[in-house]
Amino acid sequence: MDAKVIRTEEQYLSYLREVQKLMARQPAAGSAEGDRLQLLTVLVEAYENSKFPIEAPDPVDAILFRMQEKGLRQADLVPYFGTRSRVSEVLGRKRPLTVQMIRALSIGLGISAETLVGLSAPEDHAMSGKADVDWSKFPFKEMARRGWLSDLSAKAKTGVEELVKGFIEDAGLQFGAAAFRRSIGGEAASPTTRYALYAWLARVIQQARTLKPRLGPFEPEKLTAGFLRELAQLSWSERGPLLAVEFLERHGIAVVIEPHLKGTQLDGAALKDADGTPIVGLTLRYDRLDNFWFTLVHEVAHVWKHVGNDEAFLDDLDASSEDRREAEANRLAREAFIPRVMWRRSEAYLSPSRETIEKLARELRIHPAIVAGRLRKESSNYTAFSDLVGQQQVRSFFPSSSEV
Secondary structure: OOOOOOOOHHHHHHHHHHHHHHHHHOOOOOOHHHHHHHHHHHHHHHHHHHHOOOOOOOHHHHHHHHHHHHOOOHHHHHHHHOOHHHHHHHHOOOOOOOHHHHHHHHHHOOOOHHHHHOOOOOHHHOOOOHHHOOHHHOOHHHHHHOOOOOOHHHHHHHHHHHHHHHHHHHOOOOOOOOEOOOOOOHHHOOHHHHHHHHHHHHHHHHHHHHHHHHOOOOOHHHOOHHHHHHHHHHHHOOOHHHHHHHHHHHOOOEEEEOOOOOOOOOOEEEEEOOOOOEEEEEOOOOOEHHHHHHHHHHHHHHHHHOOOOOOOEEEOOOOOOOOHHHHHHHHHHHHHHOOHHHHOOOHHHHOOOHHHHHHHHHHHOOOHHHHHHHHHHHHOOOOOOOOOOOEOOOHHHOHHHHOO
């Protein structure tokens, strides 16, 4: 039967059932069944997006949500708005947000600029002008300790500012080029952390350039739901993390493992170099398979759907986000591992146990850590199934990640 645009609930449910059957058969990419699975997935997603669209969050609602999440009162927002009366007026929708307020809220509370000002953040939101950059706030000592600033002899002649400035400019990174899309907790929610994030990003770009000779051609049209699913199923192998890096490199995507700088709660990043080379950066701050795999596929989803030449996504996947693009990357990653149509009906979801988790993992040919990790995330019970999430089973594949 020819697949058609979904117009009814009955047709939608029928396609969902067929998707489930095809997924269970694991059709090869490029086969007739594989092509039909990909087509049905596109049709189902298009129907779901039209019926259940993710609307852009209201800026005031986003602020109120973050206040509730962090247990803040209006008085706690005075440093971001200036006075108590301004806090009351903004939350009462009587006063618009200014650029200064947006900058303060984005840094201090981790609410994305996109949420606060719409899809396009104002140019002066980021550190775009020289006068806005305080070079002394870069984590010079940690950068030097890691060997990022090789020409330390120049310090006496040029000073720290010139050393760091040269490091940033060598990466071709202009301030304002990175859009920090995720809430960042702890010490990271400060202006100082912002500089650390730029330093880390510059390092990732520089490291990615050393990998380019071994990268295959990047063909954007090959990034599909099927591509993400093929990547996700590499987790089934004992050498899965290495196979995943090799797979992405063959398809022209550089993968850089670079531990996060002190105070930055980063899991990963997605961006493009000036020549258009896509880059995925991973920190491996959690040495667990469930975190590795979800972060990796989440960032590749960003490369597929969201990353342009002038912005980067830096993700703390423990934090909540109001950004629609983050929500889409999360959804694509979840679907790549465990399609929604199967998850809610699975024994692992309805009656979680080691046996049901391993059974679903076998059916989908993914690592059990991913199933266990999803259960822990959705239940907010991070002590459950700790023996199944692949503790201390990632960094050993990437020795340089443990040298910091």
